Amino acid sequence: MELSDMAEEILETMWVHTVEEEKGHMELSVARGEPAIDELLKADYIKLAGEKLAFTEKGRGEGRAIVRRHRLAERLFTDILDIKKNLVHPVSCRFEHLLHEGIEENICILLGHPRTCPHGRAIPEGECCRKSREVIDKIISPLDKLKANQKGRVAYIHTKDPKRLQKLMAMGVLPGMTITLIQRFPSYVFQIGQSQFAVDKDLAEAIFIRLA
Amino acid sequence: MHEERCNISYDILEISLEKIEALLKGDYGISKRAIGLLLLQGDEKVASLVESREGESYGGIKEVLKEARAHYHEPLSYIIALRRQEEVNRIVGGALVHQPKSDLPFRERISRIMINPITGLPILLLILYYGLYKFVGEFGAGTVVDFIETDIFEKNINPWITRIFSAIVPWELLKGLFVGEYGVITLGIRYAVALILPIVTTFFIAFAIIEDTGYLPRLALLIDRVFKKIGLTGRAVIPMVLGLGCDTMATMVTRTLPTKRERIIATILLALAIPCSAQLGVILSLLEGNFWGLLVWGGAVALVFLLIGFLSSMILPGDAPSFYMEIPPIRMPKLSNVLVKTYTRVQWYFTEVFPMFILASVLIWLGQLSGLFSMMVKLLEHPIRWMGLPNEASVAFLFGFFRRDYGAAGLYDIKKAGLLSGNQLVIACVVLTLFLPCIAQFLMNVKERGWKTGAAISAFILFFSFSVGLVVNLMFNVLGVRL
Structure with missing residues (x-):
C-alpha cells in the first residue's frame, strides 16, 4: 500500500526523533486530527501510547527506509545535480517520495554508498551497502x-x-x-x-x- | 598525492625536531636530535630528565611537542616507526634481492611440526619423557645419586669423617653438629652433594639443550590458550619450565612477565604447584614402579595448578594480558652453549643453596639441643596423622620448612626403612610438592613481591597444602583406593 506524502513525513520525523536522537516516543500534539495519523494507524505502522506516538515493528523499518531515501536524495542533489545547499532540503523532501526500492539502490550505487547526508547525518545502510562492504572485506x-x-x-x-x-x-x-x-x-x-x-x-x- | 603528503609530514617532524634541538641547552651525552626523537616518541624517562635539566625552556619544548602531536591522527611513535621502516626499505631495497624458495627448509619443516597441536603434543610428551623422566628422573636421580650416595658417601666419606671427628672432638654435643644424625657433614653436605647436585645438574643440562634449540617459544605458543585461563600468557611457560629446575631461580625470572598481575600469579603457582628438580627427582624415585601413584600425584598437582591459577586470575584485579612472542629458527644445540649455561646455573644454584643446607643442619641441631625441634615435630604429628601418615613423616615435613627437597629427601629415608604404604607415599608426595617453598624461595618471594605479598603467599600455601593432603586421604578412604 502506498502511503500519502504526509504519512511518510510523519514516519520520517518520528524515526529521527525516537530512533536517531533517542528522545523516546513523540508527542501527538501537532499532528492531532491529521488524517495521515489515521492512515498510519490503520496500516499498522504506528500505535498510540496515551498522548504519544509509538512505532510498530513494521513502522520502524518503514521510517528508516524513508529517512534513507531522503538523505540519499539530498546527496544526489548536492553531489550530482549541484543544487544550492539551502534548496536541497525542500526539493529532496518531494523527491524522496518518488524514490522507491530499485531506483534507491541504483542511486546508492551511483553515489558510491555514501555514509552521511550533506548535513552530516548518517544515512541508514541498505542491502547494497552491506554487499559492497563484503566485497571490500575480501x-x-x-x-x-x-x-x-x-x-x-x-x-x-x-x-x-x-x-x-x-x-x-x-x-x-x-x-x-x-x-x-x-x-x-x-x-x-x-x-x-x-x-x-x-x-x-x-x-x-x-x-x-x-x-x- | 601520496608522495606530497609524505613530504609535508616529513617536514613537520623535521621542523619540530629542529625547534626542539634549538631549545635544548643541557648536555645529555647523546645528540640533541636523539633526545628530540625520544621526546617526540613520548619516552617518559627522557621527558622527566629534560624537564629537570632545562627548567624554564621546557615549557617551549612541550609546546612544540603538542603541536607536532596535533598534526597526526596516530601516536608520533608510530609515525616515526613508519618513517624508519620506509628508510630501511629504501636502503635494503637497493642492496638485497630475495629469491623465493619453492621448498621449505628442513628446520622450518621441523618447526611446523612442533607448533602444530596435533604433532606438537606428542613431541612435548616425548621431550618430557626422555628429557625429564628418563634423563633427570632415572639417570640423574637414580643412577648418579645411587653412585654418589651409596658408593662415595655411605661407604667412604661418612665412616671416615665420623672416625676423624670421634678422634679429635671429645664433646658428644659438638660432634653431633658435624657428624650426627642431622650433622652438617653427614646430612647437610651429603644431601646437597649426593642427592640434589646430580638432579639439578642433569635438569639444567636438559633445560639448556631444550632452550638452545629454540623449542621454548614454540611451547609457549602451544600452551597460550591454556595459560590465558589462569591469567597468564604463553610467555609464562619459560619461568614455569625453569621452575621444574629451581623455583627460586624461576621466581627471579618472572621479572620478564609484563604485568604485575602476571608476576604475582606466576609466583604463587611456582611456590605452590611447580615441583623443583630436586623434589621431582626424589619424588620420581619415591614413586618409582608405582604407576598409579605417579598418576594420582601428577593429577592432583596439575589440578591444584589449574584451580589456583584460575581462582587467582578471578580474584586479582587487572586486564587479561595479551600474548606475543618472537619464534626464533630451530637450531642444533651447541655444546659450548649448553655447557656454559649449565655451569653458570649450577654455580648460581650452589652458591645460593649450599649455605642454606648448612644453615638448616645447624638450625635443626640447635632445635634438637633446645628441645624446640622435638616440640615442633610433636606439633606437626597431628596434621600428619590426620592425613593418614606415620609420625616419622613429621620430621621430613619439618625439614620441608627449610627446603622442600630436603623434606622430600627425608621421606626417601623413611621409605627405605619401609615405613610408608603406597597411599601414604602418594599423600606425602602431594603435600610436599605443594608445601611451603624452601627458605631461599621464601626470601626470593619477599624480595621480588614485597613483604606483605611474600608472607601472604607462604601462609596460604602452608594452609592449603595440608588441606589438599586431608582431602586426598579422605578420598582414598571413601573410594577404597589402595595404591
Whole structure:
C-alpha cells in the first residue's frame, strides 16, 4: 500500500526523533486530527501510547527506509545535480517520495554508498551497502580471518590500545610489510620479513591485511 | 598525492625536531636530535630528565611537542616507526634481492611440526619423557645419586669423617653438629652433594639443550590458550619450565612477565604447584614402579595448578594480558652453549643453596639441643596423622620448612626403612610438592613481591597444602583406593 506524502513525513520525523536522537516516543500534539495519523494507524505502522506516538515493528523499518531515501536524495542533489545547499532540503523532501526500492539502490550505487547526508547525518545502510562492504572485506581482512599460508601486505593497524600498537610496532608490523600467516591454532603464527612471531587473537585482529 | 603528503609530514617532524634541538641547552651525552626523537616518541624517562635539566625552556619544548602531536591522527611513535621502516626499505631495497624458495627448509619443516597441536603434543610428551623422566628422573636421580650416595658417601666419606671427628672432638654435643644424625657433614653436605647436585645438574643440562634449540617459544605458543585461563600468557611457560629446575631461580625470572598481575600469579603457582628438580627427582624415585601413584600425584598437582591459577586470575584485579612472542629458527644445540649455561646455573644454584643446607643442619641441631625441634615435630604429628601418615613423616615435613627437597629427601629415608604404604607415599608426595617453598624461595618471594605479598603467599600455601593432603586421604578412604 502506498502511503500519502504526509504519512511518510510523519514516519520520517518520528524515526529521527525516537530512533536517531533517542528522545523516546513523540508527542501527538501537532499532528492531532491529521488524517495521515489515521492512515498510519490503520496500516499498522504506528500505535498510540496515551498522548504519544509509538512505532510498530513494521513502522520502524518503514521510517528508516524513508529517512534513507531522503538523505540519499539530498546527496544526489548536492553531489550530482549541484543544487544550492539551502534548496536541497525542500526539493529532496518531494523527491524522496518518488524514490522507491530499485531506483534507491541504483542511486546508492551511483553515489558510491555514501555514509552521511550533506548535513552530516548518517544515512541508514541498505542491502547494497552491506554487499559492497563484503566485497571490500575480501580485499582487506584482519589477520585472524586469514587462512593458513595466505599472504598479503599490512594495510593498516586498527587498535585503540596504545600498548598494543607499541607491541605490534616492536614486531615490525607496519603498513606495507609483507606478511604470511603460518598457523591459526592454538596461536596465530606469522612470518614478517625474516622473522616469525606468535600472537593471540586480540593482537591478530588489530592487523589488517590487503590480500595478495 | 601520496608522495606530497609524505613530504609535508616529513617536514613537520623535521621542523619540530629542529625547534626542539634549538631549545635544548643541557648536555645529555647523546645528540640533541636523539633526545628530540625520544621526546617526540613520548619516552617518559627522557621527558622527566629534560624537564629537570632545562627548567624554564621546557615549557617551549612541550609546546612544540603538542603541536607536532596535533598534526597526526596516530601516536608520533608510530609515525616515526613508519618513517624508519620506509628508510630501511629504501636502503635494503637497493642492496638485497630475495629469491623465493619453492621448498621449505628442513628446520622450518621441523618447526611446523612442533607448533602444530596435533604433532606438537606428542613431541612435548616425548621431550618430557626422555628429557625429564628418563634423563633427570632415572639417570640423574637414580643412577648418579645411587653412585654418589651409596658408593662415595655411605661407604667412604661418612665412616671416615665420623672416625676423624670421634678422634679429635671429645664433646658428644659438638660432634653431633658435624657428624650426627642431622650433622652438617653427614646430612647437610651429603644431601646437597649426593642427592640434589646430580638432579639439578642433569635438569639444567636438559633445560639448556631444550632452550638452545629454540623449542621454548614454540611451547609457549602451544600452551597460550591454556595459560590465558589462569591469567597468564604463553610467555609464562619459560619461568614455569625453569621452575621444574629451581623455583627460586624461576621466581627471579618472572621479572620478564609484563604485568604485575602476571608476576604475582606466576609466583604463587611456582611456590605452590611447580615441583623443583630436586623434589621431582626424589619424588620420581619415591614413586618409582608405582604407576598409579605417579598418576594420582601428577593429577592432583596439575589440578591444584589449574584451580589456583584460575581462582587467582578471578580474584586479582587487572586486564587479561595479551600474548606475543618472537619464534626464533630451530637450531642444533651447541655444546659450548649448553655447557656454559649449565655451569653458570649450577654455580648460581650452589652458591645460593649450599649455605642454606648448612644453615638448616645447624638450625635443626640447635632445635634438637633446645628441645624446640622435638616440640615442633610433636606439633606437626597431628596434621600428619590426620592425613593418614606415620609420625616419622613429621620430621621430613619439618625439614620441608627449610627446603622442600630436603623434606622430600627425608621421606626417601623413611621409605627405605619401609615405613610408608603406597597411599601414604602418594599423600606425602602431594603435600610436599605443594608445601611451603624452601627458605631461599621464601626470601626470593619477599624480595621480588614485597613483604606483605611474600608472607601472604607462604601462609596460604602452608594452609592449603595440608588441606589438599586431608582431602586426598579422605578420598582414598571413601573410594577404597589402595595404591
